[in-house]
Amino acid sequence: MKRKTQLIHGGVVGDELTGAVSVPIYQVSTYKQESVGQHKGYEYSRTGNPTRHALEELIKDIEGGEAGFAFGSGMAAVTAVMMLFNSGDHIILTDDVYGGTYRVITKVLNRIGIDATFVDTSDITNIRKSVRSNTKALYIETPTNPLLKITDIEAAVNEAKMHNLLTIVDNTFSTPYWQNPIKQGADIVLHSATKYLGGHSDVVAGLAVVNSKELAEDLHFIQNSTGGILGPQDSWLLMRGIKTLGIRMEEHEANAHKIVEFLKNHPSVRKVYYPGLEAHPNHEIAKKQARGFGGMISFDVGSEEKAEQLLSNVKYFTLAESLGAVESLISVPAKMTHASIPADRRKELGITDGLVRISVGLEDVEDLIEDLTNALV
């Protein structure tokens, strides 16, 4: 099955009972048992729900894993996966991981004894140098947010395997349409499905896919024990979103390439960050491990004032956090998505006050370029 077909025919298709071509929303908490313990596979909707199950089967199929799990947000998925580890364990993470991931690791999980080191994983030797006797996992995000740095997934997995570490990949930016980390050897893939998978700025959700029966059992135990599940309505919305992921990603990509060309040649733009640019330091790796470069672009306009001016001048780009939806969004990471990262650390990472991030939507690209032309001063 090819990729666009799988988005529509993967997982659980329709409803056998009625012939409905869309999986029904099973808005239910509990299930009748014929006698004690005798049921049709469902007992209680925290443990399992048919609509959520259909979504979990779908993400499992499109990532090429062993089992999928749906959570109430991307952060709930990240946290559940972190619960695989114990007090005293150490994890190595990409230094510019999503701000919320940085926050949960350094302000919540640290309190229960999970230790972490953040390094630039685009240089594999940094991973090697950070391994300790208690290191249990390598957690990478690629491309990263907002500088779109790329980590070589295969090389990172090889390094992790040498030290018996699990490799966890946050695949939110690429989506399974462009990149499948499990096929490149990763053990766990995470998604903020709030972004491209949902694709319409109308649902908050998280997904995890694991590559082994053992991890599937462990993560299901955690999902059922901690309870951060996705409800049936939102599971259905996500499946609806995923059906069009392929055509949406193709169009985000095409629009992004045209906007990158425009920005590259604009005198007010100092630097453009996009993995599809040949000048991007890891362009070749991005090309090797992903089929597309995505719809996220960051660029530096030089100062906070200029960034703010741009933000107030645009009319099609909505000033908002989040990304990956049909509508184009614009933000200043230092003041918004990455505000929870301390200022000195932001500076270290290169997230300047003049850095603007756009999530290229599905509007006519001519309108988007005209909008930027008028807004960039």
Ligand SMILES: *Cc1c(COP(=O)(O)O)cnc(C)c1O
């Ligand atoms: C948004 C995001 C998350 C967190 O997901 P929520 O759905 O907002 O909880 C995690 N990782 C990345 C890369 C994200 O963009």
